[in-house]
Amino acid sequence: MKQTLFDKIWDAHVVRSIPGGLDVFYIDRHLIHEVTSPQAFDEIEARNLPLFRKDKIVATADHNVPTKNQHLPIQEPLSRLQVDKLTENCNKYGVELFGLGHQNQGIVHVIGPELGITQPGMTIVCGDSHTSTHGAFGAIAFGIGTSQVAQVMASQCLLLSKPKKMRITIDGPLHKGVSAKDLILYVISKLGTGGATGYFVEYAGSAIRSLSMEGRMTVCNMSIEMGARGGMIAPDETTFDYVKGREHAPKGEQWEQALAYWKTLYTEEGATFDKEYFFDASDITPMITFGTNPGMGIPISSSIPVNVPTGEAASFDKSLQYMGFAPGESLIGKEINYVFIGSCTNSRIEDLRIVADFVKGRQKASHVEAIIVPGSKHVEQQAIAEGLDKLLAEAGFELREPGCSACLAMNEDKIPAGAYCVSTSNRNFEGRQGPGSRTLLASPLVAAITAVEGKIVDITQYLN
Amino acid sequence: MEKFEIIQSGAVPLPIENIDTDQIIPARFLKSTSREGFGENLFRDWRYDNSGNPKADFALNNPRYSGQILVAGKNFGCGSSREHAAWAIYDAGFRVVISSYFADIFRGNALNNGLLPLQVSDQMLQRLFEQIEKDPQTELVVNLPEQEFYVPAWDERVTFDIDLYKKECLINGYDDIDFLVSQKEAIEAYESTRPWAY
Ligand code: SF4
Numbered sequence: 001m002k003q004t005l006f007d008k009i010w011d012a013h014v015v016r017s018i019p020g021g022l023d024v025f026y027i028d029r030h031l032i033h034e035v036t037s038p039q040a041f042d043e044i045e046a047r048n049l050p051l052f053r054k055d056k057i058v059a060t061a062d063h064n065v066p067t068k069n070q071h072l073p074i075q076e077p078l079s080r081l082q083v084d085k086l087t088e089n090c091n092k093y094g095v096e097l098f099g100l101g102h103q104n105q106g107i108v109h110v111i112g113p114e115l116g117i118t119q120p121g122m123t124i125v126c127g128d129s130h131t132s133t134h135g136a137f138g139a140i141a142f143g144i145g146t147s148q149v150a151q152v153m154a155s156q157c158l159l160l161s162k163p164k165k166m167r168i169t170i171d172g173p174l175h176k177g178v179s180a181k182d183l184i185l186y187v188i189s190k191l192g193t194g195g196a197t198g199y200f201v202e203y204a205g206s207a208i209r210s211l212s213m214e215g216r217m218t219v220c221n222m223s224i225e226m227g228a229r230g231g232m233i234a235p236d237e238t239t240f241d242y243v244k245g246r247e248h249a250p251k252g253e254q255w256e257q258a259l260a261y262w263k264t265l266y267t268e269e270g271a272t273f274d275k276e277y278f279f280d281a282s283d284i285t286p287m288i289t290f291g292t293n294p295g296m297g298i299p300i301s302s303s304i305p306v307n308v309p310t311g312e313a314a315s316f317d318k319s320l321q322y323m324g325f326a327p328g329e330s331l332i333g334k335e336i337n338y339v340f341i342g343s344c345t346n347s348r349i350e351d352l353r354i355v356a357d358f359v360k361g362r363q364k365a366s367h368v369e370a371i372i373v374p375g376s377k378h379v380e381q382q383a384i385a386e387g388l389d390k391l392l393a394e395a396g397f398e399l400r401e402p403g404c405s406a407c408l409a410m411n412e413d414k415i416p417a418g419a420y421c422v423s424t425s426n427r428n429f430e431g432r433q434g435p436g437s438r439t440l441l442a443s444p445l446v447a448a449i450t451a452v453e454g455k456i457v458d459i460t461q462y463l464n
Numbered sequence: 465m466e467k468f469e470i471i472q473s474g475a476v477p478l479p480i481e482n483i484d485t486d487q488i489i490p491a492r493f494l495k496s497t498s499r500e501g502f503g504e505n506l507f508r509d510w511r512y513d514n515s516g517n518p519k520a521d522f523a524l525n526n527p528r529y530s531g532q533i534l535v536a537g538k539n540f541g542c543g544s545s546r547e548h549a550a551w552a553i554y555d556a557g558f559r560v561v562i563s564s565y566f567a568d569i570f571r572g573n574a575l576n577n578g579l580l581p582l583q584v585s586d587q588m589l590q591r592l593f594e595q596i597e598k599d600p601q602t603e604l605v606v607n608l609p610e611q612e613f614y615v616p617a618w619d620e621r622v623t624f625d626i627d628l629y630k631k632e633c634l635i636n637g638y639d640d641i642d643f644l645v646s647q648k649e650a651i652e653a654y655e656s657t658r659p660w661a662y
Contacts, residue, residue, distance in 0.1 A: 018629070020627065021627070024644065024647055026655075035495075036546065036547070042499075049645065082497060129569060144545060145546075145576060146548075147639065147641075151641050154645055155647065155648070157644050193482050193539060194482070197542075197565065197568060224543075293542075314481075408544075409491060417514070431490055436514075
């Protein structure tokens with residue numbers, strides 16, 4: 001039978017299948033962070049187990065860290081405790097840690113790829129749902145709960161049933177100003193937040209192929225927002241060029257061996273999926289969300305829908321009420337007070353370049369607070385090396401130190417109740433960016449333009 | 465993990481769709497390094513106002529409803545993978561969540577913590593909401609060994625699906641770690657077949 005990319009990698013990682021349909025599934029890389037690992041370490045300790053393969057675990061501090069003065073002790077006692085606990089556990093068990101101040105520190109899904117830890121053909125897990133990001137390399141990568149974190153620590157394996165397979169094909173050229181973020185917001189708006197529950201998604205088609213690795217990561221990152229276990233893209237020259245030479249990438253003889261294998265990782269002609277969707281890239285325009293789940297997205301120039309599927313009206317109304325919007329309304333002209341550029345979706349160097357390029361010679365609106373939180377120390381250093389920090393500062397944007405920041409507002413970077421924030425992150429859930437905060441998800445370009453205008457505008461005027 | 469067999473209890477209705485784990489337990493309450501105590505902040509921002517007073521119109525604050533069964537709208541537990549969501553629900557005294565659809569990670573997390581995610585059809589969910597609305601004292605009997613639940617008010621039995629391995633684990637209070645650790649030899653043998661790069 002013809003195999004899909006997903007089948008090939010899945011089958012290569014089955015240690016054994018047990019009666020009842022579950023597989024003992026081997027994990028190549030395990031990424032951990034301060035929020036979802038402490039209880040797992042406790043579990044291991046309580047059972048008096050060693051870490052089965054400690055050299056396959058990499059740790060970083062990201063969710064809870066301040067984005068100012070990272071060289072000073074963390075002010076907030078509970079955050080400090082979590083970060084200290086991670087350090088203590090990593091030291092005790094001999095796990096490699098990129099803690100605060102380390103040159104490799106950053107958001108777990110940004111550092112894996114940039115250090116070459118993430119490679120095609122791998123299985124990668126992390127106690128964080130956006131682990132799907134790593135699928136951009138042609139890896140099976142997905143988020144797990146803390147009990148599973150402990151399972152991987154104890155055995156390097158998980159007990160899983162093989163998910164169903166979905167392929168989403170997007171063909172054709174993308175319009176100017178339409179980014180990977182718009183593409184994925186568009187797809188999620190079509191499928192809905194539960195549209196891919198139970199499936200593992202492969203993205204294909206010429207529009208996907210044309211994306212850079214960073215764009216592909218943005219797409220795979222948000223797979224979870226339509227319920228998918230993960231998303232993936234077959235590796236190609238773009239992938240190999242990106243991985244080559246990175247700190248943890250295979251070298252010399254091993255590189256050649258790896259490359260030969262990676263080139264076998266694609267979906268064969270005639271292989272079948274449980275579900276397929278096709279989209280035309282030319283239908284996609286810059287997107288923004290208006291509601292409280294990422295499926296509630298619209299082209300920025302259109303209006304909030306009036307008709308919603310029967311049975312969903314109550315949830316829809318509740319959502320609009322929270323956001324302070326009305327059905328049929330346009331978002332154009334809405335005043336915005338906060339702009340957040342960051343998160344594992346859009347905090348990489350290409351995102352920062354887009355923002356810096358746009359704001360060069362411009363000023364943010366005086367009533368807007370605009371913060372940019374790079375995804376990692378390396379991104380931050382690169383931005384400084386390219387002089388982006390100066391361009392951003394001149395335009396009134398604040399470049400912070402790396403972490404998850406206002407993506408989930410566990411640290412002090414919170415959006416006040418009732419305020420609107422145009423955010424490049426991935427979730428617009430109620431209170432996600434702070435109690436009562438109202439989030440509108442968009443691309444880095446839309447976010448930058450919003451900061452300058454101080455309100456939502458139809459960005460097409462800037463595109464020529 | 466506590467053993468799960470039969471639960472007979474009233475139910476608390478939350479007829480809202482796409483309840484994400486940020487609502488179940490907001491991120492700012494994830495700072496504990498232990499598993500206990502999350503129940504206090506279950507549905508924090510829906511349950512309490514800004515000054516910490518209970519909101520009277522929220523089901524968990526409504527004395528009409530009580531029990532170990534939470535009945536919630538479609539696509540329950542979407543969003544963040546935080547297992548704290550399952551811990552919080554369990555910690556608040558629930559043993560079963562009924563919905564017509566569960567997000568994958570939440571379903572797995574619940575099963576790993578002795579909390580049964582029980583999936584029913586959209587129609588059945590609707591009927592349950594209507595029944596509980598009509599009679600807040602409505603009792604349900606969830607029988608895991610038989611894979612069915614019984615609604616005395618209708619004298620009706622409804623079967624449900626669950627993975628057989630997971631069912632055994634719940635009934636016996638086992639978890640996957642015990643099983644996976646017992647597979648050490650097979651895992652090592654597997655590792656020896658993948659000599660390079662990874
Ligand atoms: S940036 Fe946001 S979505 Fe990404 S890992 Fe951090 S908290 Fe999760």
